[in-house]
Amino acid sequence: MSGLAAVVVGLSGGVDSSVAIASLKQQGYPVVGLTLWLMKGKGQCCSEGLVDAARLCEELGVAHHIVDSREIFEKYIVDYLVSGYASGITPLPCSQCNRMVKFGPMLAYSRAELGIDTIATGHYAQVRYNPNSDRYELWRAVDRHKDQSYFLYDLPQEILAHVLFPLGSQTKDQTRALAAQYGLHTATKPDSQDLCLIEAHGSMRQFLEQYLPPTPGEVVDLSGRVLGHHQGIHHYTIGQRKGLGIAAAEPLYVVALDRVHNRVIVGDRASAVRGECTVARVNWVSIAPPQYPLKVEVQIRYRTPAVPVTVLPTADPEQVKLVFADPQFGVTPGQAAVWYEGDRLLGGGIIQPVAEDETTSNGLGSR
Numbered sequence: 267m268s269g270l271a272a273v274v275v276g277l278s279g280g281v282d283s284s285v286a287i288a289s290l291k292q293q294g295y296p297v298v299g300l301t302l303w304l305m306k307g308k309g310q311c312c313s314e315g316l317v318d319a320a321r322l323c324e325e326l327g328v329a330h331h332i333v334d335s336r337e338i339f340e341k342y343i344v345d346y347l348v349s350g351y352a353s354g355i356t357p358l359p360c361s362q363c364n365r366m367v368k369f370g371p372m373l374a375y376s377r378a379e380l381g382i383d384t385i386a387t388g389h390y391a392q393v394r395y396n397p398n399s400d401r402y403e404l405w406r407a408v409d410r411h412k413d414q415s416y417f418l419y420d421l422p423q424e425i426l427a428h429v430l431f432p433l434g435s436q437t438k439d440q441t442r443a444l445a446a447q448y449g450l451h452t453a454t455k456p457d458s459q460d461l462c463l464i465e466a467h468g469s470m471r472q473f474l475e476q477y478l479p480p481t482p483g484e485v486v487d488l489s490g491r492v493l494g495h496h497q498g499i500h501h502y503t504i505g506q507r508k509g510l511g512i513a514a515a516e517p518l519y520v521v522a523l524d525r526v527h528n529r530v531i532v533g534d535r536a537s538a539v540r541g542e543c544t545v546a547r548v549n550w551v552s553i554a555p556p557q558y559p560l561k562v563e564v565q566i567r568y569r570t571p572a573v574p575v576t577v578l579p580t581a582d583p584e585q586v587k588l589v590f591a592d593p594q595f596g597v598t599p600g601q602a603a604v605w606y607e608g609d610r611l612l613g614g615g616i617i618q619p620v621a622e623d624e625t626t627s628n629g630l631g632s633r
């Protein structure tokens with residue numbers, strides 16, 4: 267007996283979670299594999315992932331549990347995406363999935379069914395307990411290219427206190443080398459390239475077409491001049507340039523999605539930048555909600571560099587205002603804004619649409 271407390275490891279059937287469980291076992295932790303069955307259909311998180319995860323656990327000689335989570339996935343992710351796109355935002359499913367579908371339910375299941383109080387995943391991020399603040403802090407992964415802390419900003423302290431990320435302090439190359447060294451059958455599996463939903467359905471357009479009928483409308487410029495037509499604002503995102511189907515002398519970008527008039531509003535690149543935005547549903551991670559403005563760095567999309575910003579608290583503790591040091595392109599309602607001090611993730615939330623009155627006073631698409 268190692269004396270280490272048991273850990274339940276979330277397994278997707280991919281190489282990262284395979285190495286996460288194998289490494290923990292190697293370190294002497296009693297481990298159990300747990301796979302959430304998330305979607306109807308094939309691919310990761312569906313039949314293929316389930317079978318790979320089961321086979322892995324057999325190879326490692328550890329127990330494997332499968333929990334049918336299709337209903338909560340449908341409720342928290344599919345409905346969230348469909349209603350979000352229909353309302354003209356570009357929702358980010360991954361952080362919501364981590365909180366509502368993966369970490370929360372995995373910990374609840376582990377406690378209730380297995381009496382185990384710690385869970386682990388193959389995410390590239392680091393959790394550190396700070397005894398001075400008595401908070402569990404989130405830090406970027408050592409492998410900056412693989413860092414997934416952005417998707418984890420919404421995890422509450424109650425969950426972070428019970429989570430291990432065994433891969434956070436190593437590179438992806440080291441993970442692959444370990445997979446080969448442990449002789450895991452998943453060692454050569456390619457990395458997932460996209461959102462699980464896109465991998466399962468081909469594209470976001472194909473996924474949405476199952477739920478949202480075509481709603482034809484106009485594509486207009488900032489003065490309201492009709493430049494073309496679209497089949498539904500849900501097929502567009504702020505900052506999008508390709509696929510507008512409009513011939514113009516200069517490149518045009520989606521500047522706003524006007525749900526009320528069912529219009530896509532386009533303009534030049536300069537009109538697609540914003541100096542500030544409101545962020546709601548804020549979760550403070552590594553620090554308590556501050557009473558004062560913070561000068562830090564913010565990431566407004568996964569895989570975009572963090573840029574200097576001032577985070578201004580508002581009267582509502584779950585809402586802040588961000589003022590960018592330099593106006594930013596592609597500030598997209600529905601995506602997460604996540605702010606960091608160096609490599610330490612302080613907090614994050616969801617970028618809100620420009621208020622309708624503001625849109626009008628800006629003259630966006632008014633006739």
Ligand SMILES: Nc1ncnc2c1ncn2[C@@H]1O[C@H](COP(=O)(O)OP(=O)(O)OP(=O)(O)O)[C@@H](O)[C@H]1O
Binds near residue numbers: 282286302368
């Ligand atoms: N269906 C699932 N059931 C349980 N845990 C999951 C599931 N899907 C993902 N996870 C956990 O979340 C982690 C990150 O998932 P993500 O979809 O980002 O996969 P990834 O980075 O490609 O990792 P992997 O190589 O393990 O698939 C995984 O390493 C795994 O621990």
